[in-house]
Amino acid sequence: MIAEYGQLALTFAFCVSLALAVVPLYGSFKGNQTALDLGNPLAYALFFLTAFSFWALSYAFWSNDFSVVYVASNSNSLLPWYYRLTAVWGGHEGSMLMWLLVLAGWTAAVALFSRSLPLQFQGRILGVMGLIAVGFYAFVLFMSNPFMLSLPYYPVDGRDLNPLLQDFGMIIHPPMLYMGYVGFAVSFAFAIAALMGGKFDSTWARWARPWTLAAWMFLTLGIMLGSWWAYAELGWGGWWFWDPVENASFMPWLVGTALIHSLAVTEKRGTFKSWTVLLAIGAFSLSLLGAFLVRSGVLVSVHSFAADPDRGLYLLAFLLVVIGGSLLLYAIRMNSVRSQARYELFSREVLLWGNNIFLLTATLVVLLGTLFPLVHKELGLGSISIGEPFFNQLFYYLVIPFSLLLGLGPWVRWKQQQVQPLLKPMSLVAIATLILALGTMAATQSIQANLALLGLLLGAWVGSSAIFELLQRLQQFGSVKQGLTKLNASHFGMTLAHIGFAVLVVGVAMTKTYSVETQVRMKAGDQVELAGYQFKLVEVYDLKGPNYNGEAAELDVSYQGDYVTHLHAEKRFYKVQRSVMTEAAVHARLSRDLYVALGESLSEDSWALSLYVKPFVRWIWLGGLLMSLGGLIALCDKRYRRRVVEQKDATEQKGAADA
Amino acid sequence: MRKLAFFIPFALFLGLSVFLFSGLFSDPMERESSVLNKALPAFALPDLQRPDTIWTEQKLQGKPYLLNVWGTWCVTCNAELAYLTELREQGVMIIGLYYQQPSDAAFGEVFNLAELQQEVALKLQQQGDPYQWNILDKDRTLIFDLGVTGAPETFLIDAKGIIRYHHVGDINPQVWQQKLAAAYQSLEE
Numbered sequence: 001m002i003a004e005y006g007q008l009a010l011t012f013a014f015c016v017s018l019a020l021a022v023v024p025l026y027g028s029f030k031g032n033q034t035a036l037d038l039g040n041p042l043a044y045a046l047f048f049l050t051a052f053s054f055w056a057l058s059y060a061f062w063s064n065d066f067s068v069v070y071v072a073s074n075s076n077s078l079l080p081w082y083y084r085l086t087a088v089w090g091g092h093e094g095s096m097l098m099w100l101l102v103l104a105g106w107t108a109a110v111a112l113f114s115r116s117l118p119l120q121f122q123g124r125i126l127g128v129m130g131l132i133a134v135g136f137y138a139f140v141l142f143m144s145n146p147f148m149l150s151l152p153y154y155p156v157d158g159r160d161l162n163p164l165l166q167d168f169g170m171i172i173h174p175p176m177l178y179m180g181y182v183g184f185a186v187s188f189a190f191a192i193a194a195l196m197g198g199k200f201d202s203t204w205a206r207w208a209r210p211w212t213l214a215a216w217m218f219l220t221l222g223i224m225l226g227s228w229w230a231y232a233e234l235g236w237g238g239w240w241f242w243d244p245v246e247n248a249s250f251m252p253w254l255v256g257t258a259l260i261h262s263l264a265v266t267e268k269r270g271t272f273k274s275w276t277v278l279l280a281i282g283a284f285s286l287s288l289l290g291a292f293l294v295r296s297g298v299l300v301s302v303h304s305f306a307a308d309p310d311r312g313l314y315l316l317a318f319l320l321v322v323i324g325g326s327l328l329l330y331a332i333r334m335n336s337v338r339s340q341a342r343y344e345l346f347s348r349e350v351l352l353w354g355n356n357i358f359l360l361t362a363t364l365v366v367l368l369g370t371l372f373p374l375v376h377k378e379l380g381l382g383s384i385s386i387g388e389p390f391f392n393q394l395f396y397y398l399v400i401p402f403s404l405l406l407g408l409g410p411w412v413r414w415k416q417q418q419v420q421p422l423l424k425p426m427s428l429v430a431i432a433t434l435i436l437a438l439g440t441m442a443a444t445q446s447i448q449a450n451l452a453l454l455g456l457l458l459g460a461w462v463g464s465s466a467i468f469e470l471l472q473r474l475q476q477f478g479s480v481k482q483g484l485t486k487l488n489a490s491h492f493g494m495t496l497a498h499i500g501f502a503v504l505v506v507g508v509a510m511t512k513t514y515s516v517e518t519q520v521r522m523k524a525g526d527q528v529e530l531a532g533y534q535f536k537l538v539e540v541y542d543l544k545g546p547n548y549n550g551e552a553a554e555l556d557v558s559y560q561g562d563y564v565t566h567l568h569a570e571k572r573f574y575k576v577q578r579s580v581m582t583e584a585a586v587h588a589r590l591s592r593d594l595y596v597a598l599g600e601s602l603s604e605d606s607w608a609l610s611l612y613v614k615p616f617v618r619w620i621w622l623g624g625l626l627m628s629l630g631g632l633i634a635l636c637d638k639r640y641r642r643r644v645v646e647q648k649d650a651t652e653q654k655g656a657a658d659a
Numbered sequence: 660m661r662k663l664a665f666f667i668p669f670a671l672f673l674g675l676s677v678f679l680f681s682g683l684f685s686d687p688m689e690r691e692s693s694v695l696n697k698a699l700p701a702f703a704l705p706d707l708q709r710p711d712t713i714w715t716e717q718k719l720q721g722k723p724y725l726l727n728v729w730g731t732w733c734v735t736c737n738a739e740l741a742y743l744t745e746l747r748e749q750g751v752m753i754i755g756l757y758y759q760q761p762s763d764a765a766f767g768e769v770f771n772l773a774e775l776q777q778e779v780a781l782k783l784q785q786q787g788d789p790y791q792w793n794i795l796d797k798d799r800t801l802i803f804d805l806g807v808t809g810a811p812e813t814f815l816i817d818a819k820g821i822i823r824y825h826h827v828g829d830i831n832p833q834v835w836q837q838k839l840a841a842a843y844q845s846l847e848e
Contacts, residue, residue, distance in 0.1 A: 278668060285672075298682035312683045320676055327669035334665045371678070378681045 003068050006056025007147040010097075013049035013104070014137040016042055020107070020130030024123035028196075036119045039126040043104075043111035046133065050104040054097055057146055058088050067154035070094055070146040076160035076576050078547035086171040087161040092295060093146035095174060099291075100140055102178045103133055106186050110211075117207060124193035125186075132185055135318045143311050160547060160576035169229030177222030177249060181287040183215025184252060187259065188284035191277045192326055195333045200273050205266035208280065210640040212263060213493075216256045217631030223249050224624030232584060237517060237595050237612040239620055242391045244299040247370040248290030251363050255283040258359040261352050269349060269414060271341035274334045275356070281330060285323040286363075292319055298374060344416040351409045358402040365394045403458040403505060406498060407465035425472065429465045436460035440506075444591060444615065445514060455509020463502035470495045493634025497627045504623025510616035517612040523605050531613040533594060534558045535567075540598075540607055548572040548581075553598045553607065557587065569598040569609075593617045693806050699726075699820045700804040707757050707793035708776055714794050716820055723823075723846035724752040725839075726814040727789070727830075728802060731782045732760060733810040739829040744787030746835065751843065755793035758802055758810045770797065815839060817846045 020042040027035025057070075061084045066072040074091045075084050089098040107129040114122050140146070164170075190208035194200060226246070231239045240246065259279040266276040293299050296312025343349040369386045376384050407429065411422055437456035441447050473491065474483030520528050522537040529535075536556045543550040550572035557564045569585035587594040592615045599608030694700075699716045706712040727743065729736035747753055757779070762770045779793065796802050805814065808827065815824035824842050826834065 274665070281668075292679065296679075296683060298679060309683050316676065316679055316683065319679075323672055324669065324676070327672055331665040331669050335662050371675070374682045375678045377685065378678050 002056050002063075003060045003065060003147050003149070006053045006060070007145070009049045009053040009056065010100075010137070010141060010145075010147070013046055013053060013100070014134075014141050016046045016049060017130055017133035017137045020046060021127060021134045022130075023127075024130070025127030028120045028123035028127065031120075033119075036123045039123050040111040040115075043107045043126055043129070047104040047108035050097075050101050054088075054101045057094060057097060058085055061085060061088050064158070066156070066158050067149050067151050068146075069148045069150045072150065072155045072158045074158065074161050076158040076547060078576070079158075079161055079166075080546055082171070083161055083166050086165070089174050090161045090165045093140070093144045093148075095178075096136070096140045096144050097146050098175065099178055099182065100133075100136055102175070102182045103129070103136060103185065106182055107133065110186055110189070114207070121193055121197065121204075121207075124196050125189045128189035128192045129185065132189075132322065135322065139311075139314055139318070143314055158576075160574065163548070163572065163574040163577055163579055163581045164233060166581075167229060167233050169225050169232060173222060173225040173229055175222075176218050176225055180215050180217075180219025180222050180256075181249075181252065181290065183211065183218055184256060184280075184284040184287050186211040187215065187256075187280045188326070191280035192329065195277065195326075195329050198333055198336075200277075202267050202270045205263045205276060206640075209260075209263050209267060210635055210637075212256065212259055212280075212283075213631050213635045216253070216260055217628045217635065219249070219253050219256060220624055220628035220631065223253060224621050224628070227624070228621050231617075232586065233581070236597070236610070237515070237584075237614060239511075239617065242369070242388050244370050245290070245294050247366045248286075248293050251366050251370075252283050252286040252290065254359050254363040254366070255279055255286055258356045258363075259283050261355050265349055265352050269341045269343070271343070271349065272353075274330075277330060277334070279356075281323070281326050285319075285326075288319055288322060292316060293370075299370070343414070346412070346417050346419065348409065348412045348414045348417070351405060351412050354405050355402070355409065358398055358405070362395065362398050365391065365398070399505065400454070400458065403462050403501075406501065407461040410466065410469045410494065410498070425468060426465075429461065429468050432464040432468070433457060433460040436464060444510075450513055452509050452513035455505050455513075459502040459504075459506035459509070461502075462505070463499050466495045466498040466502070488639065489637040490634045490639075493630040493632070493637070495630070496633060497630025500623045500626030500628075500630055502623070503619050503626060507616045507619025507621075507623055511614055511620065514615040515612065515617070517610065519599075519608065519610050521602055521606050522609050523607075528611065530611050532559060533564065533613060535594075535596065535609075535611055537607075537609070540601075543570060543572070545572065547576065548574045551598065551601070551607075553585075553596070553609070555585070555596055557594055565594070567594065567596050569596045571598045588618055590618055590622075591615060694804075694814075694822050695825055697822055699814075699816055699822060700801065702801045702804070704794050704796055704801060707755075707779060707795040710772065710795070714792075719754065719816070720820045721818055722752060723815070723817045723843065724754055724791075725843075726754050726756055726816055728756045728758050728805075728807050728810050728812045728814075730758040730760065730810050731778050733758070735829045736811040737782065737786055739811060739831065740783070740786040740789060742831055742835075743789030746830075747789045752791060753789045755790040756801065757793050757795045758799065758807070759795065759797045761799075813839075815842055815846070 020039070023035050023042065024039035026032065027038070057068075059065075060068045060071050061075050062081065064071070064075070064077045064084075066075075070091060070093045074094065075087045079087065087094075089095040107126065110122075110125055110129065114125065117125075187208050190204055190211065194204040223246075226249070227239045230241065231237070259276065259282075262272050262276045262279050265272040292312070292315045296309075296315055298312065341349075369390055372386055373384050376382070408426070411417075411425065434457075437453065437460040438447060440456055440460075441453060445452070447453070470491070471480065474480045474487060477483035477486045516531045518528070518530055522528065524537055524539050527534055527536045534557065536558070538554040538556055540551055540553045543552045550570055552571075553567075553569045555567040555569070557567060565587045567585035567587060570583035572581045572583060573579075574581065582597045582599075585596045592613060595612035595614060597610040599610060601607050699719070701716055703713050703715045706714060725746075729739075731737070743753055759770070759775070775795075783790070794801075805812075806825075811829055813826045813830055814822050815826075817823050823846065824839060826838060828834070830839070
């Protein structure tokens with residue numbers, strides 16, 4: 001019964017989204033106070049109805065209600081309860097319902113936290129969110145309904161969750177990712193609301209900043225978790241594959257990063273106005289494009305959901321309306337906008353402009369690499385595939401100037417910067433860079449001129465510049481101690497995120513250069529040496545889990561005779577889905593990972609094993625974590641709350657004057 | 660000019676959506692075989708069971724036939740043996756191209772012809788034998804030239820030795836009826 005209530009709630013939610021799309025917008029254009037006041041309650045209603053619907057589907061999974069088709073195809077009575085709950089978003093329909101929940105959540109959050117905005121502007125934001133919601137709710141309700149029943153002939157047991165998704169990383173990866181994707185809908189709604197009003201002062205940028213930061217933080221976290229999951233679960237020691245769907249999440253991230261920086265310029269200097277609006281539209285458009293690519297089956301990817309051309313067609317039509325419509329609105333409205341601010345060639349504006357150029361070039365590279373095979377084929381030129389070498393090569397060339405710029409950026413003033421005062425601190429940073437990079441290299445490897453050294457240099461440059469700049473800024477308050485309490489959170493957040501980027505660059509370069517791996521045949525008692533580590537296979541034994549059988553290998557690892565750790569690697573055979581999964585054994589340290597994947601049994605008593613030693617691979621995820629932590633800290637900045645309130649009176653008077 | 664510049668993003672997006680639209684109606688996994696309508700590449704490979712007999716592309720000419728790439732190690736190939744045998748009984752000529760997987764010395768594997776012959780004979784005895792004979796491609800040279808991505812794959816070759824159809828995956832009644840039957844019959848006439 002519960003599933004039917006879920007269906008009912010979802011239907012009501014769709015009706016509410018229709019109202020949300022019409023009523024506040026009507027109110028904002030007609031100046032109808034009653035209609036505007038209805039915006040908030042509608043947003044809350046949308047959220048509660050969707051949350052109930054999501055709860056109902058979760059309950060169907062919890063109680064093994066296999067009369068629901070979606071439950072039957074993604075769960076099994078043998079599945080542990082925590083995976084039964086995460087199976088809710090393990091397939092297309094349920095993940096779309098989660099998308100709705102996240103969308104409704106963001107909408108309710110906008111209603112809750114934007115009460116201090118001018119009502120007219122808030123009404124437009126909610127209206128735009130409502131318009132997006134109508135498209136998605138209709139899609140779920142009519143084309144991918146998770147509550148479809150198979151009564152009266154329901155299956156006795158389910159087909160089980162894809163074993164790949166039975167992992168902790170997978171429990172939180174999609175929700176974080178969706179929080180990011182859909183979060184950019186809020187930035188988008190702010191931009192569209194500003195376009196509708198046709199007034200472009202810097203206020204909308206200030207209001208949009210915390211929302212964009214929040215979305216960006218979640219997306220960063222989501223991408224990082226996805227990378228970590230692939231590393232732990234796929235058993236081949238990689239962390240990023242340039243898979244089309246990874247790219248689909250990476251593109252909004254790149255544009256979102258550009259947007260955060262561009263919003264700062266628009267807010268502080270009142271310039272880059274049309275550019276910022278375009279980036280806000282772009283970040284959400286790329287999120288939508290990603291959803292289309294994953295769910296329509298136009299590209300080959302490990303992530304693709306079962307392809308259905310009707311769904312693809314609907315999503316494409318939706319894309320055309322949302323992206324096409326907003327870009328058209330942009331083209332028409334932006335004609336009249338002029339930026340007044342003046343700035344010199346060497347100024348923070350220009351450096352941030354450079355940041356945007358590099359980030360957008362990177363986006364373009366990813367977009368081309370992802371879609372070029374499709375375009376090539378549709379032009380009748382045959383099938384091609386674009387892989388890792390293309391992306392790696394181009395990112396290599398992009399990261400170098402980007403990092404150099406990033407080390408310089410925070411030091412440079414708005415409007416105009418004299419070269420002279422920067423010479424001393426920058427040479428200090430340069431010296432620190434050399435010491436740090438060469439020191440790290442000497443401590444862990446031998447000093448060589450290679451990719452790793454380049455990565456260390458760039459990382460040390462960005463990192464030490466960020467730290468020195470923070471110290472210098474703190475001292476301006478009299479003493480570092482005083483500065484710690486006075487400097488705003490945004491600045492700490494920025495510094496931390498930049499350090500995160502530095503850590504990431506070091507991690508990538510070191511892992512790429514110094515990872516070693518070997519595939520070996522081992523019997524119990526055998527010992528293999530890799531990069532100075534002795535891996536000794538102690539035993540292999542049979543394994544019995546709730547919904548799988550398998551084998552487990554126990555290894556002892558020692559380094560130059562000293563015991564390091566014990567490793568436990570598994571190979572599981574999932575009975576219902578008839579698929580084999582590796583559970584790699586990982587011993588993680590900041591300086592290196594030891595990674596063992598158990599392969600096939602080659603004879604009665606010998607097994608194939610893959611052994612990896614991956615220096616600094618943790619730094620990649622640590623970097624991602626620091627970046628999103630930086631986003632979180634910046635989000636806590638007091639002025640996002642205070643200034644909005646201060647501004648309120650001014651803008652309301654202005655709004656009244658306009659009306 | 661400046662006014663028009665603001666329309667560029669919109670125009671680019673429209674251009675892109677044309678490709679996305681047409682992409683919806685084509686299968687991304689599908690790719691045109693590069694050997695289609697070309698002559699079978701030159702080769703000289705031994706018969707699996709009678710290694711003294713050497714088969715070349717010329718010896719195979721004269722009658723349309725199916726060239727089926729398979730191996731005993733390949734589960735799907737084993738599954739299609741029964742239906743292929745049925746086709747043989749209907750008079751379709753099928754020649755096997757045996758896909759020998761590389762032996763890895765590191766894992767103590769050595770290629771042993773006698774063992775392989777026994778294994779193949781046993782398999783065909785159990786599952787049905789659709790093949791007139793089997794060609795052994797020990798070093799996968801012909802398989803490479805044919806652009807085979809995995810077993811099973813089947814080529815329809817006409818009497819003059821021209822490749823007329825390249826099917827990736829197993830052959831079952833449905834595949835045969837929809838994709839190969841008509842082409843094979845037209846070559847027969």
